[in-house]
Amino acid sequence: MPLSPDTRNELKKLYNALADRVLEPGDPVYVAQINQGTADPVEEMATEIDWQEGGGVCLFTGQRGTGKSTELKRLKLHLEQLGAVVFYADLSEFMLLTKEVEISDFLIAVAGAMSEQVQTQYGGSPGNRNYWDRLVAFLQTEVEIKDFGAKLGGVEIKAALKNDPDFKLRVQQAARGHVAKLVQDAHDFLGEAVDYVRQQVGDAQRKVVLLVDSVERIRGVGSESMAVYESVRNLFFGHAEHLKVPKLHVVYTIPPYLSVLAPGAGALMGGAVTRRLVCTHIFQDRSREADPDGLAVLRTVIAKRYPEWEKLFDPAAIDKLAVSSGGDLREFFRLIRLCLPAVREDSQLPLTVAAVKPTENAARNEMLPIPQEHLAWLKRITQTHTTCLEKDADLPTLAQFLDNRLVLNYRNGSDWYDIHPLLRDVVDAYGSTNL
Incomplete structure (x- = not known):
């Protein structure tokens, strides 16, 4: 029997229900067991920040697709419930993530992000001047970069640092002889931003937190790869003390390779421990034997998003795709979605283990050949x-x-x-x- 309009509509619903997106706190499709396991990294970070005096640093990592951005949203809500003022910043909006990073352009991006968040939430800036205008003055007077012309407008400098590799490099080169001054100026601005926020909320002791997302997306390309990875190590190891900002509590997402590249970097930031999200626990310890509890969690995830999934997939087929995804939630969703456009007749449903094999083969071929x-x-x-x-x-x-x-x-x-x-x-x- 050809594919009926009703069946086609149901396939479309499931396809869209599994679209990749960041979940906001309270989203009914959120399944806590995916990322919490025996410990809840969000609860641990929230408690640590709540207990810290002055400023502090937390490090948060995980592979793409493990839900870091979703968990950061949950962390934001949790901290706000504890009384903190929390800002979220996606660093990909402020810096180029495929080139070497230095403490200069990194702190510029962090301070710029904080400036924009404060402006958005409170309609003003410390000293009535945003960070971008302050940076222009700093570069012209302290570093004496006088030949960038019109690019040194506040909006232009932000766009250039994100999109223009040559401009980013020139700022890095010019700032190298003035790192201490630039770090101090960025720290001063961030401290003033904390004071400004506290004035706005009428509480001189209010905790202020900045969640810095997308740092883990810094990665090298081609022949520049090693230089980029080395720059990340130097940032979090060689300049660790500069990433800790007085008065401000900062959570940095970091690349999963950093714990291999620079183990112990967190200790240089006041004892920060890296919290890590991992794949869903669908295998027994260090084995290829599937864990029934983990498979049940992934079936729950699908049921939350599409309760009638068993009309479209045999449970054994969903378990097969779960195992083939390795417990990576984004990959699990992708494999399921890849199966759907190939359905041509109502009689094909529910899809069986045999029916999902072409999708598995296609996904495997994407990873081949391997040297x-x-x-x-x-x-x-x-x-x-x-x-x-x-x-x-x-x-x-x-x-x-x-x-x-x-x-x-x-x-x-x-x-x-x-x-x-x-x-x-x-x-x-x-x-x-x-x-």
């Missing part, structure tokens, strides 16, 4: 369940594994790693004599 030296590395990861990073020069490859989800991070009491389930046959077939 032999990478296959050898991936096979070592399957055997040891660690990252197996041997030298710094290999970091871009590891970052690529994590960014592209060829390698996934899990936690069963302690953290461990394994390859994407769709790659198992390919990696397992790689000869042990070539290791």
